[in-house]
Amino acid sequence: MIRIRAAAAVAVLGIACFGAAVLAAGPDVGAVQRQALNWPAIAMFFLFVLGTLGITYRAARQTRSAADFYAAGGGITGFQNGLAIAGDYMSAASFLGISALVFTSGFDGLIYSIGFLVGWPIVLFLIAERLRNLGSFTFADVASFRLDQTSIRILSAVGTLAVVAFYLIAQMVGAGKLIQLLFGLDYLYAVVIVGVLMIVYVAFGGMKATTWVQIIKACLLLAGATFMSLIVLARFGFSPEAMFAQAVATHPRGDAIMAPGALVSDPISAISLGMALMFGTAGLPHILMRFFTVADAQAARKSVFYATGFIAYFYVLTFIIGFGAITYLMNEPAYYVTTPEGTYDRISGLIGGTNMAAVHLATATGGSLFLGFISAVAFATILAVVAGLTLSGASAVSHDLYASVIARGRASDQREVSISKLAAIVIGIVAIVLGYVFENQNVAFMVGLAFAVAASCNFPVLVMSILWRGTTTRGALLGGLLGLFSAVILVVLSKAVWVSTFGFQRELFPYDNPAVFSMPLAFLGIWVFSKLDSSRRAEAERAAFAGQYIRSETGIGAASAHVH
Amino acid sequence: MIGHDQDRVLSNPRFRELVQQRSAFSWTLAAAMLVAYFGFILLVAFAKGFLASKIGSGVTSLGIVLGLGVIVFSFLLTGIYVWRANGHFDPLTRNLTKELRP
Structure with a gap:
């Protein structure tokens, strides 16, 4: 049954991709930004899709139990998981966005790269x-280990779904815009293709397919970025100083690109952003979920080591790519929107916007075939990230809300997995709709919001329940809600939403990121409300810490490797 | 695990040695990471001129070197942790679980 469904899905998708490409070839005056159809990119992306659907087909046949679906049967090695974590984490936004930031302001791009790394x-x-x-x-298994299942599972599921929703909207809108530019496809087709593919990966292949999509994407992205960086460095005899010197000579801002600029305007914003990036990483549900795909704590440890290595390497590459783009592109009018007199804005005038810096550099370093490769990789990158997000959201619905709260642990494995697949389909459809609705909205703040919620709700609840004996259900629940709501409300009152989206005159919250307030508030709330909690349940929960402590430190009694 | 067994584990000298050593070690590394990162962020916020200063006769600034240094430092810290955990804490854990097994 599953086999037939998977095969049908492959066929439908193949037709959908091809059909969309053909339809999009028709004249469309409305989309000013859209580029001519990029056939090498479409062909390479098509290959990627075929390959990953093949893997999904195989994974679907091997996926039987809940452990298979959520955790790939625990059979992923530390090295594979490290690659998959990197593939889950390195989004198209960080590839194109950070290299674009380096392209426009040099040093400032490094601040983001470092922030995205130091959480690991x-x-x-x-x-x-x-x-x-x-x-x-799911991480809710851990947060609710000795606390009340119903309330902590609901809190964790809400935290998970909030992060997934904000992150997904940002990814879907980004995907639509990017694919419009790279492939010459219509925005709507792009969003539908991404949505349908992620449903297929997750609903049919579960964690196993998602993992392999992420591994393949990580390899492709690292290979493409390495190639570009090597060509750039070779031009300067592998001397970073020579590359920087050329960049300073070329860039309109001159030597200012070597120093902190306008990105971080005041100390509070700098620290707040830093906290959101660092601790948000440690509270992202789709990342935390990946630790259950390996056999034991030892393999979990190795996976973070490898992931940190890959991610660190990747951010060094984006830095080189950004500077490479300055030296390669800024003297070439061909990459810019030019006036009839032949002048152009070297920073903001790039065809397709500054986010295209890495893409244009691909043409400059490797010609149109390499451009096709990098475009296909960017598309694959989006798919890998949204698949991880969808799986995480679907698990929160089926494993936390359905199995633990609604069915109170009495649901069968089969039923739980069916609910999860259904949830994946619903999340995918909602993501397509939201992607369409938000097409012309500014969604840049959504990734920041996702990290802020992760740092202010998921992370404090998780850390306090693991590490502090005194944490009680009431404390975790109220503190977590405090963090969640303060993060969301402060973002709504900040400039990005209050002024830019709602059109009010002045923002009510002066900083871009709320983490410096919302995260301590969550910790404080958990501490205060736990201390004040003198109920009988609280006593039992404190007493249950010893058992949890022994298991968390030694692994005695831990869920086995699921392998059968 | 029932109450009596728990007390046996909690008072086991090997268990206490393992958790004390490991938590001291991991909190030290975490503190090192926090100091390095927020130190860098505070420099960005308060000492822009310092980060803009040149390290040699060329254009490369101290900020770029320090920033890339934080990236390398993060990876080195994870390496140090894994090396010590594999070589020291894993054997301790293995001995402990062997001893506790009835």
Whole structure:
């Protein structure tokens, strides 16, 4: 049955992709930004889709139990998981966005790269092994280990779905715009293709297919970025100083690109952004979920080590790519929108916008075939990230809300997996609709919001329930809600939403990122309300800490490798 | 695990040695990461001129070197942790679980 369905899905998708490409070839005066159809890119992307659908087909045949569906049967090795984590984490936004930031302002791009990286050591030192020892499928397993199942599962599911929703909207809108530019496809087709593919990967192939999509994407992205960086560096005899010197000579801002600029305007914003990036990483549900795909705590530890290595390497590459784009592109009018007199804005005048810096550099370093490759990789990158998000959201619905709260642990494995597949389909459809609705909205703040919620709700609840004996259900629930709502409300009152989206005159919250307030508020709330909690349940929960502590530190009693 | 067994584990000297050593080690590394990162962020916020200063006769600034340094440092820290955990904490855990098994 599953085999037939998977085969049918392959066929439908093939037709959908091809059909969309053909339809999009028709004249369309409305879409000013759209480029001519990029056939090499479409062909390479088509190959990627065929390959990953083949994997999905195989994975669907091997996926039987809930452990298979949520955790790939625990059969992923530390190295594979490290690659998959990197593939889950390195989004198209960080590839194109950070290289664009380096292109426009040099040093400032580095601030983001570092922020996105430094959460990983914290995950390794404090969370990864304990998470693997305590949980089986979702981080809510761990947060609710000794606390009340109903309330903590609901809180974790809300935290998960909020992060997934904000992140997904940003990814879908980004995907639509990007694919319009790279492939010459209509915005709507792009959003539908992304949505349908992610439903197929997750609903048919579960964690196994998602993992392999992420691994393949990570390899392609790292290979493409490495190639580009090597060509750039070779031009300067592998001397970074020579590359920087050329960039300073070419860039309109001159030597200012070597120093902190306007990105971080005041100390509070700098620290707030830093906290959101660092601790948000440690609270992203789709990332935390990946630690259950490996056999034990030891493998979980190794996966973070490899992931940190790949991600660190990738951010160094984006830095080189950004500077390479300055030196390669800024003197070439061919990459710019020019006036009849032949002048152009070297920073903001790039064809397709500054986010296309890495894409234009692909043409400059490797010609149109390489451009096709990088475009296909960018598309694959989006798919891998949204698949991970969808799986995480679907698991929160089926494993946390359905199995633990609604069915109170009495649901069969089969039924739980069916609910999860259904949830994946619903999430995919909602994502397509939201992607369409938000087409012309500014969604740049959504990724920041996702990280802020992760840092202000998921992370504090998880860390306090694992590490502090005194945490009670009431404390975790009220503190977590405090973090969640303060993060969302402060973002709504900040400039990005209050002024840019709602059109009010002045923002009510002066900083871009709320984490510096909302995250301590969550920790404080958990501490205060736990301390004040003198109920009998609270006593039992504190007493249950000893058992949790032993298991989290030694792995005695931990869920086995699921392998059968 | 029932109450009596738990007390046996919690008071086991090997268990106490393992968790004390490991938590001291991992919190030290976490603190090092926090200091390095927020130190860098504070420099970005308060000492822009310092980060803009040149390291040699060329254009490369101290900020770029320090920033790339934080990236390399993060990876080195994870390497140090994994090396110590594989070589020291894993054997301790294995001995402990062997001892506790009835």
